[in-house]
Amino acid sequence: MTEPGKIGLPGDSAAPVPAQAALRWSAVRPSRSRLRMVWGQFRRNRAGLAGLAILALFLCAGLFATVLAPYDPYEIELESGLKGPSPGHLLGQDELGRDLLSRVIYGARLSLVIGVIAVSIGVGVGVPIGAISGYFGGLPDLLVQRLIDIMLAFPGVLLAIVLVAIMGVGLVQVMVAVGIVSIPVYARLVRGQVLSLRAQEFVDAARAVGATSVRIIWRHVLPNTLAVIIVQSTLQIASAILSAAALGFLGLGAQPPAAEWGSMLSNARQYIRLAPHSVMFPGLAIMLTVLGFNLLGDAIRDALDPRMRI
Amino acid sequence: MWAYITKRLLLSVPVILGVAFMVFAMVRVLPGDPARIIAGEAATQEIVEGIRKDMGLDQPLLRQFATFAMSVLRGDFGRSVRSKAPVGGEIAARLPNTIRLATAGLGIAVLVGVSAGVISAIRPYSLIDTAVMLVALAGLSMPVFWSGLMLILVFAVWLKWLPAVGTGGIEHLVLPAVTLGMSTAAIIARMSRSSMLEVLRSDYIRTARAKGLAEAAVVNRHAFRNALIPVITVVGLQMGTLLSGAVLTETVFAWPGIGRLLVEGILARDYPIVQASVLVVAMAFVMVNLTVDVLYAVVDPRIHYD
Numbered sequence: 001m002t003e004p005g006k007i008g009l010p011g012d013s014a015a016p017v018p019a020q021a022a023l024r025w026s027a028v029r030p031s032r033s034r035l036r037m038v039w040g041q042f043r044r045n046r047a048g049l050a051g052l053a054i055l056a057l058f059l060c061a062g063l064f065a066t067v068l069a070p071y072d073p074y075e076i077e078l079e080s081g082l083k084g085p086s087p088g089h090l091l092g093q094d095e096l097g098r099d100l101l102s103r104v105i106y107g108a109r110l111s112l113v114i115g116v117i118a119v120s121i122g123v124g125v126g127v128p129i130g131a132i133s134g135y136f137g138g139l140p141d142l143l144v145q146r147l148i149d150i151m152l153a154f155p156g157v158l159l160a161i162v163l164v165a166i167m168g169v170g171l172v173q174v175m176v177a178v179g180i181v182s183i184p185v186y187a188r189l190v191r192g193q194v195l196s197l198r199a200q201e202f203v204d205a206a207r208a209v210g211a212t213s214v215r216i217i218w219r220h221v222l223p224n225t226l227a228v229i230i231v232q233s234t235l236q237i238a239s240a241i242l243s244a245a246a247l248g249f250l251g252l253g254a255q256p257p258a259a260e261w262g263s264m265l266s267n268a269r270q271y272i273r274l275a276p277h278s279v280m281f282p283g284l285a286i287m288l289t290v291l292g293f294n295l296l297g298d299a300i301r302d303a304l305d306p307r308m309r310i
Numbered sequence: 311m312w313a314y315i316t317k318r319l320l321l322s323v324p325v326i327l328g329v330a331f332m333v334f335a336m337v338r339v340l341p342g343d344p345a346r347i348i349a350g351e352a353a354t355q356e357i358v359e360g361i362r363k364d365m366g367l368d369q370p371l372l373r374q375f376a377t378f379a380m381s382v383l384r385g386d387f388g389r390s391v392r393s394k395a396p397v398g399g400e401i402a403a404r405l406p407n408t409i410r411l412a413t414a415g416l417g418i419a420v421l422v423g424v425s426a427g428v429i430s431a432i433r434p435y436s437l438i439d440t441a442v443m444l445v446a447l448a449g450l451s452m453p454v455f456w457s458g459l460m461l462i463l464v465f466a467v468w469l470k471w472l473p474a475v476g477t478g479g480i481e482h483l484v485l486p487a488v489t490l491g492m493s494t495a496a497i498i499a500r501m502s503r504s505s506m507l508e509v510l511r512s513d514y515i516r517t518a519r520a521k522g523l524a525e526a527a528v529v530n531r532h533a534f535r536n537a538l539i540p541v542i543t544v545v546g547l548q549m550g551t552l553l554s555g556a557v558l559t560e561t562v563f564a565w566p567g568i569g570r571l572l573v574e575g576i577l578a579r580d581y582p583i584v585q586a587s588v589l590v591v592a593m594a595f596v597m598v599n600l601t602v603d604v605l606y607a608v609v610d611p612r613i614h615y616d
Contacts, residue, residue: 146324149324150324150328153325153592154595155550155551156551156555157554157557158553158554158557161557162333162336162584164576165336165576242453246453246455249561250561251573252576269459272459272463273467279456279459280463283452283456283460286456287448287456288451290451290452290453291447291448291451
C-alpha cells in the first residue's frame with residue numbers, strides 16, 4: 001500500500017479539474033503533497049504499521065466472514081460441547097459445541113460495525129455542535145457546554161449503561177448508546193479547535209470578503225480540525241468497541257446466540273474451569289482489535305504532527 | 311485561590327442538578343407507564359393508581375422533581391421494587407465495598423504506573439523501556455472484564471493461590487484490585503514516562519548534573535517531583551475509567567458493590583435501585599473531579615487562578 005490516499009483521509013480524485021475548481025477543492029481537502037508527507041512519516045512508524053496489519057486482518061475476517069469461517073457460527077453440536085482446540089476446531093468449541101473460531105470471526109464483523117456506527121453518530125452530532133457552539137459563542141455555547149458537563153459527569157461506560165437502561169437491552173440500543181456517549185467528546189474537542197481557529201487571520205480575511213458564517217465554518221474552519229478528528233476517531237473506535245463488549249458482557253448488549261465477543265465471554269465465564277479456551281479467545285480478539293486501533297491512532301497522530309508525539 | 315475554589319464549587323451545582331434531573335427523568339421517559347411497570351402486569355387498575363399516587367406521578371413534573379430532590383437530600387431513595395427494602399439502606403451497605411475496591415485499585419495503579427513510567431524514562435529506548443511500554447499498551451487495550459477472567463484463570467483456577475470470587479479477607483481483594491488498577495496503571499505509566507522525559511531534558515536538570523549531583527539525587531529530588539504534576543491530572547481524569555471499571559470488575563468477581571447493584575437493578579427492571587446507584591456513582595465522580603481540581607491548585611504553586 002504505497003498510495004498516499006489510503007490512510008483514511010479523503011482521497012484525491014484523478015479526474016482533471018479546471019484550475020478554478022481545483023483551487024477551491026484544495027481549500028477543503030488536504031493537498032496531495034501533504035498526504036504524501038503524512039504517509040511518509042507514518043510508514044516509518046513500526047508500531048503504527050503493526051496496528052494497521054492487525055486491523056487489516058480483522059477487517060478481512062469481518063468482511064469475508066462467510067467465506068473464512070470454517071463452520072456456521074450458530075451450528076450447535078451438543079455432544080462435543082466445551083471441547084478444547086483440535087485440528088477440526090482450531091480454537092475449540094463452546095458450551096453448545098459451536099465452533100469458536102467461526103464465532104470469533106463473525107464477532108469481528110459485529111464489533112467493527114458497532115465501532116464504526118457508534119463513532120459516526122458521535123462525529124455526525126458532536127462535530128456540528130462543537131463547531132457551531134465554538135464559532136458563535138454566547139448563550140447557546142454556555143448552555144451546550146453545561147449539557148456536556150452533565151454528560152461527562154457520568155464516568156465512562158456508565159452513561160452508556162444508563163442509556164441502555166432507558167432504551168432497553170439490545171445490539172442497536174448499544175450502538176446508539178455508545179454513539180451518544182462519544183458526542184460530548186467530539187463537541188468539546190472541536191469547540192476547542194474552533195475557538196483558536198476563529199481568532200486567526202484567514203478567518204478574518206474570509207469574513208472581510210463577505211463569506212457567510214456557514215461558509216466560513218464549512219470551508220475554512222472545519223477542514224483545519226480534520227486532523228484531530230481523524231486521530232480522535234481512530235482512538236474512539238477502540239473505546240467504542242470496548243464499551244460495546246462491556247455492555248455485552250454485562251448482559252445489556254447483544255443477546256445470545258449472537259456471536260458478539262462480549263456476550264460470548266459472559267456465557268463462557270461459568271465454564272472457565274472446564275474450558276479456559278472459550279474464555280481466552282474472544283477476549284484476545286477484543287484486545288487485539290483495540291490494540292490495533294490504539295497503535296494506528298498513535299501513529300496517525302505522530303505522522304500528522306510530529307510535535308504532538310508523547 | 312479561594313475565589314477559584316468557590317467558583318469551581320458553584321459551577322458544579324448546575325452539573326449536580328442536571329445529573330439528578332437526568333436520573334429523575336430516566337424513569338419518566340421509559341416506554342410505558344412506570345406505575346404499571348412497578349406494579350407488574352397482573353396488578354389491578356386500582357393498585358396501579360395507588361402506586362401512581364404514592365410515587366407522586368399525578369403531580370406536575372417540576373414539583374415531582376422538587377420532591378425527588380428533597381427526599382434524595384434526606385437520603386431517601388424510595389423502596390426497591392423487588393425486595394421492598396429501602397434503597398438507601400442497600401446503597402449504604404454496598405458503598406463501602408466499592409470504595410474499598412476503588413481505593414485499592416487506584417493505589418496499585420499509581421504505584422505500578424509511576425514506577426514503570428520512571429524506570430522507562432531513565433533509560434529511554436532501551437530494551438526495558440520498550441518492554442514496559444509494550445506491556446502498558448497491551449494493558450490499555452485489554453477489556454477490564456477479560457483481564458479479570460484471565461487473572462482468575464491463572465491465580466485461582468491453575469495456581470490456586472487466591473480465591474476467585476466473593477468478599478472476605480485481604481486475599482479476596484487482591485485479584486479485583488489488580489484487575490481494576492491495570493488499565494489505569496498503563497495510562498499512568500505512559501504519562502509518567504513522557505512527563506519524566508520532558509523534565510529530564512530541561513535546563514535545571516542539566517544544571518543539577520553540571521554541579522556534580524549524583525544521578526539518583528537528580529532523578530529523585532529534581533526530576534521526579536516536577537514530573538508528577540501532569541501525572542496527578544491524569545490520575546484525576548482516570549477516576550471515571552476507574553469507577554466504570556469498578557462496575558465491570560464487581561460483576562466478574564461477584565463483588566457486592568454499587569456497580570453490581572446497578573447491573574442487577576437494570577436486569578431486574580428495579581428502577582429505584584438503578585436511579586439511586588447511578589446518582590451515587592455520578593455524584594461521587596463529580597465530587598472526585600472537584601477534589602482533584604482543588605488539589606491541583608494546591609500542589610502546583612506555578613498556577614494562579616483568578
